[in-house]
Amino acid sequence: MAFSEQEIRQLARLARLELTAEEVRMVGPQLERILEFVQQLAELNTDQVEPMTTALDIQNCWAADQVADGLQRSAALANAPQADGEHFLVPPVLPGGNG
Amino acid sequence: MTVPLDSAAQLSQLLTSGEATAVEVAQEALRRIEASEPAINAFNHVAGEAVIRQAEELDKRRSAGQPLGRLAGIPVAVKDVLCTTEMPTTCASRMLRDYMSPYDATVIAKLRAADALLIGKTNMDEFAMGASTENSACGPTYNPWDRTRTPGGSSGGAAAAVAACDVPLSLGSDTGGSIRQPAAFCGITGMKPTYGRVSRYGLVAFASSLDQIGPMSWDAADNALLMSVIAGHDPRDSTSLPAAVDDYSLAVAQADVRGMRIGVIRDQLENPGLDDDARQAVQAAIDVFRDAGAELIDVRFQYSRYWVPTYYIIAPCEASSNLSRYDGAHYGFRSLGTREVVQKFGPLMAMYCHSRDDGFGPEVKRRIMLGTYALSEGYAAKYYTKALSVRRLIRQDYDDAFAKVDILLGPVTPTPAFRLGEKMDDPLQMYLCDLFTVGANLAGLPALAVPAGKTADALPVGIQLQAAPLHEPALYRAAGAFQQATEHHTRRPPQ
Numbered sequence: 001m002a003f004s005e006q007e008i009r010q011l012a013r014l015a016r017l018e019l020t021a022e023e024v025r026m027v028g029p030q031l032e033r034i035l036e037f038v039q040q041l042a043e044l045n046t047d048q049v050e051p052m053t054t055a056l057d058i059q060n061c062w063a064a065d066q067v068a069d070g071l072q073r074s075a076a077l078a079n080a081p082q083a084d085g086e087h088f089l090v091p092p093v094l095p096g097g098n099g
Numbered sequence: 100m101t102v103p104l105d106s107a108a109q110l111s112q113l114l115t116s117g118e119a120t121a122v123e124v125a126q127e128a129l130r131r132i133e134a135s136e137p138a139i140n141a142f143n144h145v146a147g148e149a150v151i152r153q154a155e156e157l158d159k160r161r162s163a164g165q166p167l168g169r170l171a172g173i174p175v176a177v178k179d180v181l182c183t184t185e186m187p188t189t190c191a192s193r194m195l196r197d198y199m200s201p202y203d204a205t206v207i208a209k210l211r212a213a214d215a216l217l218i219g220k221t222n223m224d225e226f227a228m229g230a231s232t233e234n235s236a237c238g239p240t241y242n243p244w245d246r247t248r249t250p251g252g253s254s255g256g257a258a259a260a261v262a263a264c265d266v267p268l269s270l271g272s273d274t275g276g277s278i279r280q281p282a283a284f285c286g287i288t289g290m291k292p293t294y295g296r297v298s299r300y301g302l303v304a305f306a307s308s309l310d311q312i313g314p315m316s317w318d319a320a321d322n323a324l325l326m327s328v329i330a331g332h333d334p335r336d337s338t339s340l341p342a343a344v345d346d347y348s349l350a351v352a353q354a355d356v357r358g359m360r361i362g363v364i365r366d367q368l369e370n371p372g373l374d375d376d377a378r379q380a381v382q383a384a385i386d387v388f389r390d391a392g393a394e395l396i397d398v399r400f401q402y403s404r405y406w407v408p409t410y411y412i413i414a415p416c417e418a419s420s421n422l423s424r425y426d427g428a429h430y431g432f433r434s435l436g437t438r439e440v441v442q443k444f445g446p447l448m449a450m451y452c453h454s455r456d457d458g459f460g461p462e463v464k465r466r467i468m469l470g471t472y473a474l475s476e477g478y479a480a481k482y483y484t485k486a487l488s489v490r491r492l493i494r495q496d497y498d499d500a501f502a503k504v505d506i507l508l509g510p511v512t513p514t515p516a517f518r519l520g521e522k523m524d525d526p527l528q529m530y531l532c533d534l535f536t537v538g539a540n541l542a543g544l545p546a547l548a549v550p551a552g553k554t555a556d557a558l559p560v561g562i563q564l565q566a567a568p569l570h571e572p573a574l575y576r577a578a579g580a581f582q583q584a585t586e587h588h589t590r591r592p593p594q
Contacts, residue, residue, distance in 0.1 A: 016451045017455050018440055018453050027464070034530075035472075049489075052488070052491035054308055055309065063334065081432075091435060091449070
């Protein structure tokens with residue numbers, strides 16, 4: 001398998017990463033090598049095996065529907081890159097808006 | 100008087116008898132860290148004055164005859180992946196460079212309740228992804244046994260802080276070997292508990308079905324002490340197990356393997372990737388356990404060669420999902436992006452993509468890309484679902500083994516500590532460091548690394564003991580017996 005630069009850019013877009021040209025060149029061959037390695041699993045027939053999604057066979061656990069203290073707004077906003085004391089501020093969601 | 104910073108048990112005794120005060124212990128630990136840090140770089144943050152004030156409080160309470168916690172006055176370092184109020188939580192990433200958690204992880208709350216001195220946050224591979232602590236925005240940590248070598252990773256700082264005798268106890272996290280491999284490289288004891296035995300609440304998530312927090316220390320007795328403080332059910336972690344917590348310290352003290360059936364993982368010993376020193380350590384341990392009265396039984400794992408490929412699908416898939424929370428919007432690093440990208444994709448998308456590209460290091464980005472690919476439409480069945488099915492086969496191997504034996508014995512790492520930079524250009528070589536450790540994470544069971552030998556250059560070598568889920572006491576009992584019969588855990592690096 002060989003990735004084209006365009007495929008790597010598309011994958012990066014899905015992963016919300018804006019890779020530099022240098023990163024795009026580097027990561028393609030690295031991913032190919034890793035994928036070739038993990039491809040060993042194809043040797044095994046797992047048609048009759050149920051996928052194991054949790055480490056141990058645990059049951060769903062329910063929480064009581066009770067009101068509990070949450071984070072204070074000031075604490076939740078304290079790490080925000082940009083905030084106005086009430087809201088997280090982000091760049092315009094729609095192109096052309098002014099935030 | 101010298102303060103024994105390499106033993107929680109001894110410190111505890113001196114504090115109880117009044118031969119040392121908590122302030123003296125805290126001051127000595129801070130002095131020691133200041134002296135060793137320029138050479139080791141184990142810490143991303145040292146608490147300083149706050150620890151002295153906490154120690155003063157403890158001394159007052161002690162002289163007033165008030166009851167104190169089990170770790171009263173004992174300095175503990177914690178990996179910088181555990182959320183702490185009052186200290187930054189960076190995950191050794193530019194992404195979280197200035198992050199101050201608004202809450203404590205459950206294990207941190209338990210340490211505080213036990214009156215431990217929270218001395219600082221230790222260095223790690225960024226977001227716990229790596230096996231050498233070189234993938235750190237805070238620079239690499241150096242192995243106290245040989246500064247040209249890595250301490251292992253990702254909990255390299257937590258291991259090095261113990262090995263440098265800065266602190267007797269530390270907490271690491273282990274997703275594919277990140278407690279056990281650095282413990283082996285640094286000549287200390289490290290436990291990866293059963294999945295769900297220790298709450299993951301407040302552990303910054305890497306791969307949620309594999310991550311566990313665990314204790315690191317010189318010997319099994321100290322390890323068990325810290326384990327008994329952090330273990331237990333937590334309603335805030337829905338994967339936390341409700342089972343009662345065993346008496347781990349008692350298990351170490353029993354130190355008895357008579358009649359214990361110990362399975363030797365033969366295919367690991369025959370693995371061509373296994374270095375002679377590591378093989379000899381296991382072989383010597385076989386003799387120690389046999390002499391102590393255990394029954395040694397050969398076992399074979401049908402699917403062990405698929406451990407690493409299975410892991411390197413599941414872990415990146417979970418990571419790509421978990422790390423999607425770093426979007427530059429609510430916390431963490433933000434970059435608005437170039438005008439070109441803003442014009443092409445809009446300002447919000449540009450912020451997401453640039454914040455993540457500038458905030459994450461190369462290995463984290465590689466794993467996010469890998470996970471995104473393996474989960475993408477058309478590939479999820481081929482990679483992710485396939486790996487989940489093989490995971491069940493791997494678990495079945497363990498179940499079959501534990502029908503015949505009580506614990507398993509094998510190597511921790513293929514080699515002793517490798518040189519800094521040696522594997523940085525080849526991600527796959529770095530992944531193969533996890534050859535013998537990822538099985539326990541995939542199967543969710545407890546595994547303990549114990550110092551068990553040294554190379555001609557005096558580098559430490561470890562052995563790994565594994566048990567069925569919640570059978571930590573069997574591991575501690577065996578480690579107690581092993582450490583009663585051997586002195587590897589008493590060897591210290593040259594000062």
